[in-house]
Amino acid sequence: MKGGNYSSFGTYSGISGSGNVGNGTGKMSLGKSIKMYLTIFILTTCIYMALYQYHISREPFAASEVVKPPLYIITPTYRRPEQLAELTRLGYTLKHVVNLLWLVIEDANKTNPLVGHTLDRIGVPYEYMVAPMPEKYKQTKKAKPRGVSNRNRGLEYLREHATEGVLYFADDDNTYDISIFEQMRYINKVAMWPVGLVTKTGVSSPIIQEGKLVGYYDGWIGGRKYPVDMAGFAVSVKFLKERPDAQMPFKPGYEEDGFLRSLAPLDDAEIELLADECRDILTWHTQTKKNAPGQALNRTRYKNTNLEHIDRLLVRP
Ligand code: UGA
Ligand code: MN
Numbered sequence: 001m002k003g004g005n006y007s008s009f010g011t012y013s014g015i016s017g018s019g020n021v022g023n024g025t026g027k028m029s030l031g032k033s034i035k036m037y038l039t040i041f042i043l044t045t046c047i048y049m050a051l052y053q054y055h056i057s058r059e060p061f062a063a064s065e066v067v068k069p070p071l072y073i074i075t076p077t078y079r080r081p082e083q084l085a086e087l088t089r090l091g092y093t094l095k096h097v098v099n100l101l102w103l104v105i106e107d108a109n110k111t112n113p114l115v116g117h118t119l120d121r122i123g124v125p126y127e128y129m130v131a132p133m134p135e136k137y138k139q140t141k142k143a144k145p146r147g148v149s150n151r152n153r154g155l156e157y158l159r160e161h162a163t164e165g166v167l168y169f170a171d172d173d174n175t176y177d178i179s180i181f182e183q184m185r186y187i188n189k190v191a192m193w194p195v196g197l198v199t200k201t202g203v204s205s206p207i208i209q210e211g212k213l214v215g216y217y218d219g220w221i222g223g224r225k226y227p228v229d230m231a232g233f234a235v236s237v238k239f240l241k242e243r244p245d246a247q248m249p250f251k252p253g254y255e256e257d258g259f260l261r262s263l264a265p266l267d268d269a270e271i272e273l274l275a276d277e278c279r280d281i282l283t284w285h286t287q288t289k290k291n292a293p294g295q296a297l298n299r300t301r302y303k304n305t306n307l308e309h310i311d312r313l314l315v316r317p
Contacts, residue, residue, distance in 0.1 A: 069185050070165035071100040072237065074154030076147030077115070077172045078107040081291045083315045084118050086172040091122035094170075097181045102126040103157055105150035107133050114315060129153055134250070143252035147171065147230075151255075152247050158237055159244070168234040175284040176231075183274045183282075184234040190266060193275035195229040196284040204229045204285075206271075208278050213268050224257040231283040232256075235263065293317055 073094060077083060087104070094102055104119060106112065108130045119126050131153035137144050151169055158167055166184050170176060184191055192213075194205035199219030206228070207215040218227040226233075233256070240246060240263070249258035260266070275282045297311040 068099045070162070071097065071181055071185055072103060072154075072158055072162055072165060072167045073100060073170045074103045074105065074151055074167060075170050075172050076105055076107065076150030078147075079112065079315055079317070081293050081315055082288050083172070084114060084313075086288060087115065087118055088122065090170065090172055090174075090176070091119065091124050093176050093178060094124045095122060096178045100124065100181070103129070103154045105129045105131050105153050107131065107147070107150055112315070114313060127157065129157070137250060145250040145252050145255065148248050148250050148255055151259075155240065155247055159241060162237045163241075165237050166234050167237055167240065169230050171230060171285075173286060173288050174231050175286045177282040180275065180282040187234060187236055187272050187274075189239045189270050189272070190233060190235050190260070190263065191272040191274050192228060192233045192278070193273065193283070194278050194281050195232040196281040198229055198285045203281065204232060206273060206278050208273060211277065213271055213273065220253075222253060224254065226257045226260040228256050228260070229285055230256055231285050233260065239263070 075087075075090065077087060091102070094100060102119075102124050104115070104126055106115065106128070109132050111128055111130055116128055119128055131149040133144065133146075133149050147169075154167070154169075166187055168181075168184060180193065183193075192206050194203050196203050198204045201217070201219035204218040204227070205216070206213050207217050216227040218229075221227045243263050246262040247259065248255050248262075251258055293316045294314045297307055299308070302308060
């Protein structure tokens with residue numbers, strides 16, 4: 001930006017250097033003085049335009065964007081071959097959204113520089129933290145509470161650093177239409193909306209009748225008060241902070257329900273219904289096919305080739 005403006009200055013000053021201004025004789029013909037005034041006029045206009053452009057380029061956001069409430073997107077992630085691909089895809093979706101902080105929290109004991117590098121390259125404002133799944137859940141042969149310690153770490157971060165705006169749990173492997181982010185930005189307490197492709201049911205959604213939330217449609221109800229998908233709700237930061245004990249339970253299948261219940265008191269009538277009053281699908285619970293980790297590179301055979309570099313970019317167990 002900056003450089004561009006300076007080069008504009010250069011171009012404009014080139015006009016005055018074209019030899020039209022004065023010839024040192026003192027007297028000027030009418031034609032010459034018209035030319036001179038015209039040159040001065042054009043020059044002044046150009047300088048003014050360049051300065052104005054420079055001024056605009058230094059503004060961090062357009063005025064209309066500054067006032068938008070912030071979005072806090074909590075994304076659990078974990079080490080696997082698809083990790084960088086998932087984060088890249090999600091990151092470039094989030095890049096279309098202003099005033100957003102991406103809280104990327106890895107289920108690990110330490111951060112991975114490859115993840116940090118990927119996040120840097122995408123260029124969305126982010127915090128990269130770790131929150132390992134407790135050992136007892138890792139060892140279990142039963143279903144694991146995936147992404148729970150990560151999300152609770154995100155909530156802890158918000159309690160410490162955020163005062164306003166909205167939080168949303170965006171798993172790293174799902175698919176998001178950016179218009180949902182602009183809709184959730186302005187909610188008061190909790191909002192819900194449909195999520196496509198969850199199970200054979202094809203969609204998980206609040207059921208709305210005459211503008212009111214009357215129940216939930218989901219492939220598995222399981223005695224839940226809120227049978228919703230992780231991708232189908234958002235919560236206001238202020239509302240969260242008024243409930244200091246709210247968090248997500250380490251209870252596979254009941255993560256969303258447990259978290260939403262922990263936000264009580266919350267009246268059904270207070271739940272805002274987004275995505276055209278739940279008549280549209282803007283988020284999708286997608287799943288990437290699991291891939292085997294890349295095999296080790298034959299370092300002798302590919303010595304001194306680019307493959308030595310590429311090999312260091314792969315996430316292996
Ligand atoms: C679904 C829900 O969307 C999850 O929010 C919920 O936690 C999960 O079911 C559950 O009930 O166990 P699903 O697509 O089946 O999710 O699970 P994953 O996508 O494998 O995991 C959810 C999130 O947790 C992802 O962002 C993933 O990166 C992360 N994760 C997964 C971990 O941090 N650690 C793991 O060991 C596995
Ligand atoms: Mn998933």
